[in-house]
Amino acid sequence: MVSRLGLGTMTWGEGTGPEEAAAQLAEFVDAGGNLVDTADVYGGGRSEQILGQLLRTVVDRDDIVVATKAGVTPRGYDSSRRHLLAALDRSLDRLCLDHVDLWQVHAHDPATPYEETMAALDEAVSSGRARYVGVSNYGGWQLATAATWQRAWPGRQPLVSDQVEYSLLQRDPEREVVPAALDSGTSVLAWSPLGRGVLTGKYRNAIPADSRAARDRLEDFVAPYLGEQSARIVESVATAADGLGVTPLAVALAWVRDQPGVAAPLVGARTTAQLRAALQAEELTLPDEIRDALDDVSDV
Structure with missing residues:
Protein backbone atom coordinates (compact mmCIF):
# COMPACT_ATOMS: atom_id res chain seq x y z
CA MET A 1 0.00 0.00 0.00
CA VAL A 2 1.41 3.36 -1.02
CA SER A 3 0.39 6.96 -0.48
CA ARG A 4 -1.66 8.60 -3.22
CA LEU A 5 1.27 10.87 -3.97
CA GLY A 6 4.86 9.74 -4.35
CA LEU A 7 8.07 11.68 -3.87
CA GLY A 8 10.46 11.66 -6.81
CA THR A 9 14.15 12.25 -6.14
CA MET A 10 15.68 12.79 -9.59
CA THR A 11 17.08 16.19 -8.53
CA TRP A 12 18.63 14.88 -5.30
CA GLY A 13 22.39 15.11 -5.56
CA GLU A 14 22.06 17.32 -8.63
CA GLY A 15 20.48 20.64 -7.73
CA THR A 16 18.96 19.45 -4.45
CA GLY A 17 21.48 18.94 -1.67
CA PRO A 18 21.25 16.74 1.45
CA GLU A 19 19.78 19.45 3.70
CA GLU A 20 17.01 20.36 1.26
CA ALA A 21 16.36 16.67 0.60
CA ALA A 22 16.03 16.05 4.34
CA ALA A 23 13.51 18.86 4.65
CA GLN A 24 11.51 17.48 1.72
CA LEU A 25 11.44 13.95 3.10
CA ALA A 26 10.37 15.13 6.56
CA GLU A 27 7.61 17.28 5.05
CA PHE A 28 6.44 14.40 2.86
CA VAL A 29 6.26 11.88 5.69
CA ASP A 30 4.58 14.37 8.04
CA ALA A 31 1.87 14.79 5.39
CA GLY A 32 1.27 11.03 5.29
CA GLY A 33 3.41 10.15 2.28
CA ASN A 34 5.41 6.94 2.12
CA LEU A 35 6.38 6.16 -1.51
CA VAL A 36 9.85 7.51 -2.37
CA ASP A 37 11.16 6.80 -5.87
CA THR A 38 14.79 6.99 -6.98
CA ALA A 39 17.10 5.30 -9.51
CA ASP A 40 20.69 4.22 -9.74
CA VAL A 41 21.45 6.91 -12.34
CA TYR A 42 19.87 9.87 -10.53
CA GLY A 43 22.68 12.25 -9.68
CA GLY A 44 25.15 9.57 -10.70
CA GLY A 45 24.10 7.50 -7.69
CA ARG A 46 24.06 10.43 -5.30
CA SER A 47 20.26 10.39 -5.00
CA GLU A 48 20.34 6.87 -3.57
CA GLN A 49 23.19 7.80 -1.23
CA ILE A 50 21.29 10.79 0.14
CA LEU A 51 18.12 8.74 0.60
CA GLY A 52 20.09 6.04 2.40
CA GLN A 53 21.49 8.59 4.82
CA LEU A 54 18.07 10.10 5.48
CA LEU A 55 16.53 6.70 6.19
CA ARG A 56 18.92 6.47 9.15
CA THR A 57 18.70 10.05 10.39
CA VAL A 58 15.40 11.71 9.42
CA VAL A 59 12.66 9.08 9.09
CA ASP A 60 12.02 5.51 10.15
CA ARG A 61 12.92 3.06 7.37
CA ASP A 62 9.77 1.07 8.07
CA ASP A 63 7.63 4.14 7.29
CA ILE A 64 9.00 4.40 3.73
CA VAL A 65 8.30 2.36 0.61
CA VAL A 66 11.67 2.58 -1.13
CA ALA A 67 11.52 2.24 -4.91
CA THR A 68 14.54 2.33 -7.20
CA LYS A 69 15.37 1.45 -10.79
CA ALA A 70 18.13 -0.04 -12.93
CA GLY A 71 18.71 -0.64 -16.62
CA VAL A 72 19.86 2.72 -17.97
CA THR A 73 23.58 3.20 -18.57
CA PRO A 74 25.75 5.93 -20.13
CA ARG A 75 25.79 3.76 -23.27
CA GLY A 76 22.04 3.22 -23.46
CA TYR A 77 19.78 0.48 -22.11
CA ASP A 78 20.95 -2.74 -20.51
CA SER A 79 18.36 -5.09 -19.00
CA SER A 80 20.59 -8.16 -19.03
CA ARG A 81 20.66 -10.31 -15.91
CA ARG A 82 24.34 -9.47 -15.43
CA HIS A 83 23.82 -5.72 -15.43
CA LEU A 84 20.55 -5.61 -13.52
CA LEU A 85 21.59 -7.75 -10.56
CA ALA A 86 24.97 -6.04 -10.26
CA ALA A 87 23.20 -2.66 -10.37
CA LEU A 88 20.80 -3.77 -7.65
CA ASP A 89 23.69 -4.73 -5.38
CA ARG A 90 25.28 -1.33 -5.93
CA SER A 91 21.95 0.38 -5.20
CA LEU A 92 21.60 -1.51 -1.93
CA ASP A 93 25.11 -0.44 -0.95
CA ARG A 94 24.33 3.22 -1.63
CA LEU A 95 20.99 2.99 0.18
CA CYS A 96 22.57 1.09 3.09
CA LEU A 97 19.72 -1.43 2.90
CA ASP A 98 19.46 -5.19 2.56
CA HIS A 99 16.37 -4.87 0.36
CA VAL A 100 14.22 -2.36 -1.52
CA ASP A 101 10.44 -2.47 -1.52
CA LEU A 102 10.00 -1.95 -5.25
CA TRP A 103 12.67 -2.61 -7.88
CA GLN A 104 11.94 -1.49 -11.44
CA VAL A 105 13.48 -2.03 -14.86
CA HIS A 106 14.10 1.58 -15.90
CA ALA A 107 13.36 1.13 -19.62
CA HIS A 108 12.68 -1.55 -22.19
CA ASP A 109 15.85 -3.01 -23.68
CA ASP A 122 12.45 -13.11 -10.04
CA GLU A 123 15.93 -13.61 -8.60
CA ALA A 124 15.84 -10.21 -6.89
CA VAL A 125 12.72 -11.26 -4.99
CA SER A 126 13.71 -14.86 -4.30
CA SER A 127 17.08 -13.71 -2.92
CA GLY A 128 15.39 -11.21 -0.59
CA ARG A 129 16.88 -8.14 -2.24
CA ALA A 130 13.50 -6.80 -3.42
CA ARG A 131 9.96 -7.26 -2.14
CA TYR A 132 8.10 -6.33 -5.34
CA VAL A 133 9.10 -5.69 -8.95
CA GLY A 134 7.90 -3.49 -11.76
CA VAL A 135 8.93 -1.75 -14.96
CA SER A 136 9.29 1.81 -16.15
CA ASN A 137 8.67 3.48 -19.51
CA TYR A 138 7.24 0.27 -20.99
CA GLY A 139 4.73 0.77 -23.77
CA GLY A 140 1.41 -1.05 -23.81
CA TRP A 141 2.51 -4.11 -25.79
CA GLN A 142 5.78 -4.29 -23.86
CA LEU A 143 3.93 -4.25 -20.53
CA ALA A 144 1.40 -6.81 -21.76
CA THR A 145 4.16 -9.14 -22.96
CA ALA A 146 6.17 -8.90 -19.74
CA ALA A 147 3.15 -9.16 -17.44
CA THR A 148 1.79 -12.18 -19.34
CA TRP A 149 5.18 -13.91 -19.20
CA GLN A 150 5.33 -13.42 -15.44
CA ARG A 151 1.86 -14.86 -14.93
CA ALA A 152 2.37 -17.80 -17.26
CA TRP A 153 4.16 -19.99 -14.73
CA PRO A 154 3.78 -20.43 -10.95
CA GLY A 155 6.61 -18.95 -8.94
CA ARG A 156 7.35 -16.00 -11.21
CA GLN A 157 6.90 -12.59 -9.63
CA PRO A 158 3.99 -10.54 -11.02
CA LEU A 159 4.70 -7.01 -12.14
CA VAL A 160 3.05 -4.56 -9.79
CA SER A 161 3.73 -1.28 -11.62
CA ASP A 162 4.69 0.49 -14.81
CA GLN A 163 6.11 3.98 -14.30
CA VAL A 164 5.35 6.22 -17.29
CA GLU A 165 5.06 9.90 -18.08
CA TYR A 166 1.39 10.86 -17.69
CA SER A 167 -0.24 14.27 -17.38
CA LEU A 168 -2.78 16.54 -19.00
CA LEU A 169 -0.03 17.36 -21.51
CA GLN A 170 0.93 13.72 -22.09
CA ARG A 171 -2.07 11.41 -22.36
CA ASP A 172 -0.52 8.78 -24.63
CA PRO A 173 -0.60 6.15 -21.82
CA GLU A 174 -4.40 6.08 -22.13
CA ARG A 175 -4.15 4.52 -25.58
CA GLU A 176 -2.32 1.32 -24.63
CA VAL A 177 -0.46 1.45 -21.31
CA VAL A 178 -3.44 2.05 -19.04
CA PRO A 179 -5.62 -0.62 -20.73
CA ALA A 180 -2.73 -3.10 -20.52
CA ALA A 181 -2.16 -2.23 -16.87
CA LEU A 182 -5.83 -2.60 -15.98
CA ASP A 183 -6.04 -5.93 -17.80
CA SER A 184 -2.92 -7.34 -16.13
CA GLY A 185 -3.54 -6.00 -12.64
CA THR A 186 -0.53 -3.69 -12.87
CA SER A 187 -0.64 -0.19 -11.39
CA VAL A 188 0.53 2.96 -13.15
CA LEU A 189 2.99 5.32 -11.46
CA ALA A 190 2.87 8.69 -13.22
CA TRP A 191 6.13 10.57 -13.59
CA SER A 192 6.17 14.25 -14.53
CA PRO A 193 2.45 14.61 -13.67
CA LEU A 194 2.85 18.39 -13.94
CA GLY A 195 3.86 18.25 -17.58
CA ARG A 196 7.56 18.88 -16.84
CA GLY A 197 6.50 21.85 -14.72
CA VAL A 198 4.48 23.55 -17.44
CA LEU A 199 1.09 22.82 -15.83
CA THR A 200 2.01 24.91 -12.78
CA GLY A 201 1.45 27.93 -15.01
CA LYS A 202 4.91 29.38 -14.46
CA TYR A 203 5.58 29.54 -18.21
CA ARG A 204 2.34 31.33 -19.12
CA ASN A 205 3.93 34.73 -19.73
CA ALA A 206 7.67 34.10 -19.92
CA ILE A 207 10.41 31.61 -19.09
CA PRO A 208 11.55 32.19 -15.47
CA ALA A 209 15.31 32.54 -15.11
CA ASP A 210 15.47 29.79 -12.47
CA SER A 211 13.29 27.30 -14.37
CA ARG A 212 14.29 24.13 -16.20
CA ALA A 213 13.51 25.72 -19.55
CA ALA A 214 16.12 28.40 -18.85
CA ARG A 215 18.91 25.87 -18.36
CA ASP A 216 20.78 24.65 -21.42
CA ARG A 217 20.83 21.01 -20.28
CA LEU A 218 17.09 20.87 -19.59
CA GLU A 219 15.75 23.28 -22.21
CA ASP A 220 14.99 20.47 -24.67
CA PHE A 221 13.19 18.53 -21.93
CA VAL A 222 10.60 21.29 -21.43
CA ALA A 223 10.39 22.67 -24.98
CA PRO A 224 7.89 20.09 -26.36
CA TYR A 225 5.26 21.39 -23.92
CA LEU A 226 5.60 25.10 -24.67
CA GLY A 227 3.52 25.15 -27.87
CA GLU A 228 0.06 26.55 -28.58
CA GLN A 229 -1.85 23.36 -27.77
CA SER A 230 -0.12 23.09 -24.41
CA ALA A 231 -0.84 26.77 -23.74
CA ARG A 232 -4.58 26.19 -24.25
CA ILE A 233 -4.51 23.31 -21.78
CA VAL A 234 -2.56 25.36 -19.23
CA GLU A 235 -5.08 28.21 -19.52
CA SER A 236 -7.94 25.78 -18.93
CA VAL A 237 -6.18 24.41 -15.85
CA ALA A 238 -5.64 27.97 -14.58
CA THR A 239 -9.31 28.82 -15.17
CA ALA A 240 -10.40 25.72 -13.25
CA ALA A 241 -8.01 26.59 -10.43
CA ASP A 242 -9.38 30.13 -10.18
CA GLY A 243 -12.92 28.79 -9.98
CA LEU A 244 -12.02 26.33 -7.24
CA GLY A 245 -9.81 28.71 -5.30
CA VAL A 246 -6.75 26.46 -5.59
CA THR A 247 -3.51 26.45 -7.59
CA PRO A 248 -3.10 25.13 -11.15
CA LEU A 249 -0.59 22.68 -9.69
CA ALA A 250 -3.26 21.18 -7.43
CA VAL A 251 -5.73 20.83 -10.30
CA ALA A 252 -3.20 19.12 -12.58
CA LEU A 253 -2.10 16.71 -9.86
CA ALA A 254 -5.63 15.85 -8.77
CA TRP A 255 -6.58 15.11 -12.38
CA VAL A 256 -3.84 12.52 -12.97
CA ARG A 257 -4.04 11.11 -9.43
CA ASP A 258 -7.65 10.06 -9.94
CA GLN A 259 -7.28 8.63 -13.45
CA PRO A 260 -8.13 4.90 -13.83
CA GLY A 261 -5.21 2.63 -13.09
CA VAL A 262 -3.02 5.28 -11.45
CA ALA A 263 -1.64 4.31 -8.05
CA ALA A 264 0.25 7.55 -7.49
CA PRO A 265 1.73 10.52 -9.34
CA LEU A 266 5.42 11.05 -8.53
CA VAL A 267 6.28 14.66 -7.73
CA GLY A 268 9.88 15.78 -7.94
CA ALA A 269 10.28 19.12 -6.20
CA ARG A 270 13.38 21.31 -6.32
CA THR A 271 12.44 22.99 -3.02
CA THR A 272 10.41 22.16 0.07
CA ALA A 273 8.03 25.01 -0.75
CA GLN A 274 7.26 23.41 -4.12
CA LEU A 275 6.65 20.05 -2.45
CA ARG A 276 4.39 21.63 0.16
CA ALA A 277 2.29 23.15 -2.61
CA ALA A 278 2.01 19.75 -4.31
CA LEU A 279 0.95 18.03 -1.10
CA GLN A 280 -2.04 20.35 -0.85
CA ALA A 281 -3.51 18.62 -3.89
CA GLU A 282 -4.42 15.67 -1.69
CA GLU A 283 -7.28 17.73 -0.26
CA LEU A 284 -8.76 18.38 -3.72
CA THR A 285 -11.27 16.26 -5.63
CA LEU A 286 -12.20 17.72 -8.98
CA PRO A 287 -15.92 18.14 -9.71
CA ASP A 288 -17.09 15.98 -12.60
CA GLU A 289 -17.84 18.97 -14.83
CA ILE A 290 -14.30 20.33 -14.44
CA ARG A 291 -12.74 16.92 -15.01
CA ASP A 292 -14.84 16.52 -18.17
CA ALA A 293 -13.81 19.95 -19.43
CA LEU A 294 -10.13 19.20 -18.85
CA ASP A 295 -10.54 15.85 -20.59
CA ASP A 296 -12.02 17.58 -23.60
CA VAL A 297 -9.43 20.33 -23.95
CA SER A 298 -6.49 17.95 -23.53
CA ASP A 299 -7.83 15.15 -25.74
CA VAL A 300 -5.41 15.24 -28.66
Missing part, protein backbone atom coordinates in the same frame (compact mmCIF):
# COMPACT_ATOMS: atom_id res chain seq x y z
CA PRO A 110 15.17 -4.48 -27.15
CA ALA A 111 18.53 -6.27 -27.14
CA THR A 112 17.70 -8.46 -24.13
CA PRO A 113 15.02 -11.19 -24.25
CA TYR A 114 12.06 -10.67 -21.94
CA GLU A 115 12.68 -13.98 -20.22
CA GLU A 116 16.18 -12.92 -19.18
CA THR A 117 15.07 -9.56 -17.82
CA MET A 118 12.12 -11.06 -15.99
CA ALA A 119 14.32 -13.84 -14.54
CA ALA A 120 16.51 -11.14 -12.99
CA LEU A 121 13.42 -9.66 -11.33
Whole structure:
Protein backbone atom coordinates (compact mmCIF):
# COMPACT_ATOMS: atom_id res chain seq x y z
CA MET A 1 0.00 0.00 0.00
CA VAL A 2 1.41 3.36 -1.02
CA SER A 3 0.39 6.96 -0.48
CA ARG A 4 -1.66 8.60 -3.22
CA LEU A 5 1.27 10.87 -3.97
CA GLY A 6 4.86 9.74 -4.35
CA LEU A 7 8.07 11.68 -3.87
CA GLY A 8 10.46 11.66 -6.81
CA THR A 9 14.15 12.25 -6.14
CA MET A 10 15.68 12.79 -9.59
CA THR A 11 17.08 16.19 -8.53
CA TRP A 12 18.63 14.88 -5.30
CA GLY A 13 22.39 15.11 -5.56
CA GLU A 14 22.06 17.32 -8.63
CA GLY A 15 20.48 20.64 -7.73
CA THR A 16 18.96 19.45 -4.45
CA GLY A 17 21.48 18.94 -1.67
CA PRO A 18 21.25 16.74 1.45
CA GLU A 19 19.78 19.45 3.70
CA GLU A 20 17.01 20.36 1.26
CA ALA A 21 16.36 16.67 0.60
CA ALA A 22 16.03 16.05 4.34
CA ALA A 23 13.51 18.86 4.65
CA GLN A 24 11.51 17.48 1.72
CA LEU A 25 11.44 13.95 3.10
CA ALA A 26 10.37 15.13 6.56
CA GLU A 27 7.61 17.28 5.05
CA PHE A 28 6.44 14.40 2.86
CA VAL A 29 6.26 11.88 5.69
CA ASP A 30 4.58 14.37 8.04
CA ALA A 31 1.87 14.79 5.39
CA GLY A 32 1.27 11.03 5.29
CA GLY A 33 3.41 10.15 2.28
CA ASN A 34 5.41 6.94 2.12
CA LEU A 35 6.38 6.16 -1.51
CA VAL A 36 9.85 7.51 -2.37
CA ASP A 37 11.16 6.80 -5.87
CA THR A 38 14.79 6.99 -6.98
CA ALA A 39 17.10 5.30 -9.51
CA ASP A 40 20.69 4.22 -9.74
CA VAL A 41 21.45 6.91 -12.34
CA TYR A 42 19.87 9.87 -10.53
CA GLY A 43 22.68 12.25 -9.68
CA GLY A 44 25.15 9.57 -10.70
CA GLY A 45 24.10 7.50 -7.69
CA ARG A 46 24.06 10.43 -5.30
CA SER A 47 20.26 10.39 -5.00
CA GLU A 48 20.34 6.87 -3.57
CA GLN A 49 23.19 7.80 -1.23
CA ILE A 50 21.29 10.79 0.14
CA LEU A 51 18.12 8.74 0.60
CA GLY A 52 20.09 6.04 2.40
CA GLN A 53 21.49 8.59 4.82
CA LEU A 54 18.07 10.10 5.48
CA LEU A 55 16.53 6.70 6.19
CA ARG A 56 18.92 6.47 9.15
CA THR A 57 18.70 10.05 10.39
CA VAL A 58 15.40 11.71 9.42
CA VAL A 59 12.66 9.08 9.09
CA ASP A 60 12.02 5.51 10.15
CA ARG A 61 12.92 3.06 7.37
CA ASP A 62 9.77 1.07 8.07
CA ASP A 63 7.63 4.14 7.29
CA ILE A 64 9.00 4.40 3.73
CA VAL A 65 8.30 2.36 0.61
CA VAL A 66 11.67 2.58 -1.13
CA ALA A 67 11.52 2.24 -4.91
CA THR A 68 14.54 2.33 -7.20
CA LYS A 69 15.37 1.45 -10.79
CA ALA A 70 18.13 -0.04 -12.93
CA GLY A 71 18.71 -0.64 -16.62
CA VAL A 72 19.86 2.72 -17.97
CA THR A 73 23.58 3.20 -18.57
CA PRO A 74 25.75 5.93 -20.13
CA ARG A 75 25.79 3.76 -23.27
CA GLY A 76 22.04 3.22 -23.46
CA TYR A 77 19.78 0.48 -22.11
CA ASP A 78 20.95 -2.74 -20.51
CA SER A 79 18.36 -5.09 -19.00
CA SER A 80 20.59 -8.16 -19.03
CA ARG A 81 20.66 -10.31 -15.91
CA ARG A 82 24.34 -9.47 -15.43
CA HIS A 83 23.82 -5.72 -15.43
CA LEU A 84 20.55 -5.61 -13.52
CA LEU A 85 21.59 -7.75 -10.56
CA ALA A 86 24.97 -6.04 -10.26
CA ALA A 87 23.20 -2.66 -10.37
CA LEU A 88 20.80 -3.77 -7.65
CA ASP A 89 23.69 -4.73 -5.38
CA ARG A 90 25.28 -1.33 -5.93
CA SER A 91 21.95 0.38 -5.20
CA LEU A 92 21.60 -1.51 -1.93
CA ASP A 93 25.11 -0.44 -0.95
CA ARG A 94 24.33 3.22 -1.63
CA LEU A 95 20.99 2.99 0.18
CA CYS A 96 22.57 1.09 3.09
CA LEU A 97 19.72 -1.43 2.90
CA ASP A 98 19.46 -5.19 2.56
CA HIS A 99 16.37 -4.87 0.36
CA VAL A 100 14.22 -2.36 -1.52
CA ASP A 101 10.44 -2.47 -1.52
CA LEU A 102 10.00 -1.95 -5.25
CA TRP A 103 12.67 -2.61 -7.88
CA GLN A 104 11.94 -1.49 -11.44
CA VAL A 105 13.48 -2.03 -14.86
CA HIS A 106 14.10 1.58 -15.90
CA ALA A 107 13.36 1.13 -19.62
CA HIS A 108 12.68 -1.55 -22.19
CA ASP A 109 15.85 -3.01 -23.68
CA PRO A 110 15.17 -4.48 -27.15
CA ALA A 111 18.53 -6.27 -27.14
CA THR A 112 17.70 -8.46 -24.13
CA PRO A 113 15.02 -11.19 -24.25
CA TYR A 114 12.06 -10.67 -21.94
CA GLU A 115 12.68 -13.98 -20.22
CA GLU A 116 16.18 -12.92 -19.18
CA THR A 117 15.07 -9.56 -17.82
CA MET A 118 12.12 -11.06 -15.99
CA ALA A 119 14.32 -13.84 -14.54
CA ALA A 120 16.51 -11.14 -12.99
CA LEU A 121 13.42 -9.66 -11.33
CA ASP A 122 12.45 -13.11 -10.04
CA GLU A 123 15.93 -13.61 -8.60
CA ALA A 124 15.84 -10.21 -6.89
CA VAL A 125 12.72 -11.26 -4.99
CA SER A 126 13.71 -14.86 -4.30
CA SER A 127 17.08 -13.71 -2.92
CA GLY A 128 15.39 -11.21 -0.59
CA ARG A 129 16.88 -8.14 -2.24
CA ALA A 130 13.50 -6.80 -3.42
CA ARG A 131 9.96 -7.26 -2.14
CA TYR A 132 8.10 -6.33 -5.34
CA VAL A 133 9.10 -5.69 -8.95
CA GLY A 134 7.90 -3.49 -11.76
CA VAL A 135 8.93 -1.75 -14.96
CA SER A 136 9.29 1.81 -16.15
CA ASN A 137 8.67 3.48 -19.51
CA TYR A 138 7.24 0.27 -20.99
CA GLY A 139 4.73 0.77 -23.77
CA GLY A 140 1.41 -1.05 -23.81
CA TRP A 141 2.51 -4.11 -25.79
CA GLN A 142 5.78 -4.29 -23.86
CA LEU A 143 3.93 -4.25 -20.53
CA ALA A 144 1.40 -6.81 -21.76
CA THR A 145 4.16 -9.14 -22.96
CA ALA A 146 6.17 -8.90 -19.74
CA ALA A 147 3.15 -9.16 -17.44
CA THR A 148 1.79 -12.18 -19.34
CA TRP A 149 5.18 -13.91 -19.20
CA GLN A 150 5.33 -13.42 -15.44
CA ARG A 151 1.86 -14.86 -14.93
CA ALA A 152 2.37 -17.80 -17.26
CA TRP A 153 4.16 -19.99 -14.73
CA PRO A 154 3.78 -20.43 -10.95
CA GLY A 155 6.61 -18.95 -8.94
CA ARG A 156 7.35 -16.00 -11.21
CA GLN A 157 6.90 -12.59 -9.63
CA PRO A 158 3.99 -10.54 -11.02
CA LEU A 159 4.70 -7.01 -12.14
CA VAL A 160 3.05 -4.56 -9.79
CA SER A 161 3.73 -1.28 -11.62
CA ASP A 162 4.69 0.49 -14.81
CA GLN A 163 6.11 3.98 -14.30
CA VAL A 164 5.35 6.22 -17.29
CA GLU A 165 5.06 9.90 -18.08
CA TYR A 166 1.39 10.86 -17.69
CA SER A 167 -0.24 14.27 -17.38
CA LEU A 168 -2.78 16.54 -19.00
CA LEU A 169 -0.03 17.36 -21.51
CA GLN A 170 0.93 13.72 -22.09
CA ARG A 171 -2.07 11.41 -22.36
CA ASP A 172 -0.52 8.78 -24.63
CA PRO A 173 -0.60 6.15 -21.82
CA GLU A 174 -4.40 6.08 -22.13
CA ARG A 175 -4.15 4.52 -25.58
CA GLU A 176 -2.32 1.32 -24.63
CA VAL A 177 -0.46 1.45 -21.31
CA VAL A 178 -3.44 2.05 -19.04
CA PRO A 179 -5.62 -0.62 -20.73
CA ALA A 180 -2.73 -3.10 -20.52
CA ALA A 181 -2.16 -2.23 -16.87
CA LEU A 182 -5.83 -2.60 -15.98
CA ASP A 183 -6.04 -5.93 -17.80
CA SER A 184 -2.92 -7.34 -16.13
CA GLY A 185 -3.54 -6.00 -12.64
CA THR A 186 -0.53 -3.69 -12.87
CA SER A 187 -0.64 -0.19 -11.39
CA VAL A 188 0.53 2.96 -13.15
CA LEU A 189 2.99 5.32 -11.46
CA ALA A 190 2.87 8.69 -13.22
CA TRP A 191 6.13 10.57 -13.59
CA SER A 192 6.17 14.25 -14.53
CA PRO A 193 2.45 14.61 -13.67
CA LEU A 194 2.85 18.39 -13.94
CA GLY A 195 3.86 18.25 -17.58
CA ARG A 196 7.56 18.88 -16.84
CA GLY A 197 6.50 21.85 -14.72
CA VAL A 198 4.48 23.55 -17.44
CA LEU A 199 1.09 22.82 -15.83
CA THR A 200 2.01 24.91 -12.78
CA GLY A 201 1.45 27.93 -15.01
CA LYS A 202 4.91 29.38 -14.46
CA TYR A 203 5.58 29.54 -18.21
CA ARG A 204 2.34 31.33 -19.12
CA ASN A 205 3.93 34.73 -19.73
CA ALA A 206 7.67 34.10 -19.92
CA ILE A 207 10.41 31.61 -19.09
CA PRO A 208 11.55 32.19 -15.47
CA ALA A 209 15.31 32.54 -15.11
CA ASP A 210 15.47 29.79 -12.47
CA SER A 211 13.29 27.30 -14.37
CA ARG A 212 14.29 24.13 -16.20
CA ALA A 213 13.51 25.72 -19.55
CA ALA A 214 16.12 28.40 -18.85
CA ARG A 215 18.91 25.87 -18.36
CA ASP A 216 20.78 24.65 -21.42
CA ARG A 217 20.83 21.01 -20.28
CA LEU A 218 17.09 20.87 -19.59
CA GLU A 219 15.75 23.28 -22.21
CA ASP A 220 14.99 20.47 -24.67
CA PHE A 221 13.19 18.53 -21.93
CA VAL A 222 10.60 21.29 -21.43
CA ALA A 223 10.39 22.67 -24.98
CA PRO A 224 7.89 20.09 -26.36
CA TYR A 225 5.26 21.39 -23.92
CA LEU A 226 5.60 25.10 -24.67
CA GLY A 227 3.52 25.15 -27.87
CA GLU A 228 0.06 26.55 -28.58
CA GLN A 229 -1.85 23.36 -27.77
CA SER A 230 -0.12 23.09 -24.41
CA ALA A 231 -0.84 26.77 -23.74
CA ARG A 232 -4.58 26.19 -24.25
CA ILE A 233 -4.51 23.31 -21.78
CA VAL A 234 -2.56 25.36 -19.23
CA GLU A 235 -5.08 28.21 -19.52
CA SER A 236 -7.94 25.78 -18.93
CA VAL A 237 -6.18 24.41 -15.85
CA ALA A 238 -5.64 27.97 -14.58
CA THR A 239 -9.31 28.82 -15.17
CA ALA A 240 -10.40 25.72 -13.25
CA ALA A 241 -8.01 26.59 -10.43
CA ASP A 242 -9.38 30.13 -10.18
CA GLY A 243 -12.92 28.79 -9.98
CA LEU A 244 -12.02 26.33 -7.24
CA GLY A 245 -9.81 28.71 -5.30
CA VAL A 246 -6.75 26.46 -5.59
CA THR A 247 -3.51 26.45 -7.59
CA PRO A 248 -3.10 25.13 -11.15
CA LEU A 249 -0.59 22.68 -9.69
CA ALA A 250 -3.26 21.18 -7.43
CA VAL A 251 -5.73 20.83 -10.30
CA ALA A 252 -3.20 19.12 -12.58
CA LEU A 253 -2.10 16.71 -9.86
CA ALA A 254 -5.63 15.85 -8.77
CA TRP A 255 -6.58 15.11 -12.38
CA VAL A 256 -3.84 12.52 -12.97
CA ARG A 257 -4.04 11.11 -9.43
CA ASP A 258 -7.65 10.06 -9.94
CA GLN A 259 -7.28 8.63 -13.45
CA PRO A 260 -8.13 4.90 -13.83
CA GLY A 261 -5.21 2.63 -13.09
CA VAL A 262 -3.02 5.28 -11.45
CA ALA A 263 -1.64 4.31 -8.05
CA ALA A 264 0.25 7.55 -7.49
CA PRO A 265 1.73 10.52 -9.34
CA LEU A 266 5.42 11.05 -8.53
CA VAL A 267 6.28 14.66 -7.73
CA GLY A 268 9.88 15.78 -7.94
CA ALA A 269 10.28 19.12 -6.20
CA ARG A 270 13.38 21.31 -6.32
CA THR A 271 12.44 22.99 -3.02
CA THR A 272 10.41 22.16 0.07
CA ALA A 273 8.03 25.01 -0.75
CA GLN A 274 7.26 23.41 -4.12
CA LEU A 275 6.65 20.05 -2.45
CA ARG A 276 4.39 21.63 0.16
CA ALA A 277 2.29 23.15 -2.61
CA ALA A 278 2.01 19.75 -4.31
CA LEU A 279 0.95 18.03 -1.10
CA GLN A 280 -2.04 20.35 -0.85
CA ALA A 281 -3.51 18.62 -3.89
CA GLU A 282 -4.42 15.67 -1.69
CA GLU A 283 -7.28 17.73 -0.26
CA LEU A 284 -8.76 18.38 -3.72
CA THR A 285 -11.27 16.26 -5.63
CA LEU A 286 -12.20 17.72 -8.98
CA PRO A 287 -15.92 18.14 -9.71
CA ASP A 288 -17.09 15.98 -12.60
CA GLU A 289 -17.84 18.97 -14.83
CA ILE A 290 -14.30 20.33 -14.44
CA ARG A 291 -12.74 16.92 -15.01
CA ASP A 292 -14.84 16.52 -18.17
CA ALA A 293 -13.81 19.95 -19.43
CA LEU A 294 -10.13 19.20 -18.85
CA ASP A 295 -10.54 15.85 -20.59
CA ASP A 296 -12.02 17.58 -23.60
CA VAL A 297 -9.43 20.33 -23.95
CA SER A 298 -6.49 17.95 -23.53
CA ASP A 299 -7.83 15.15 -25.74
CA VAL A 300 -5.41 15.24 -28.66
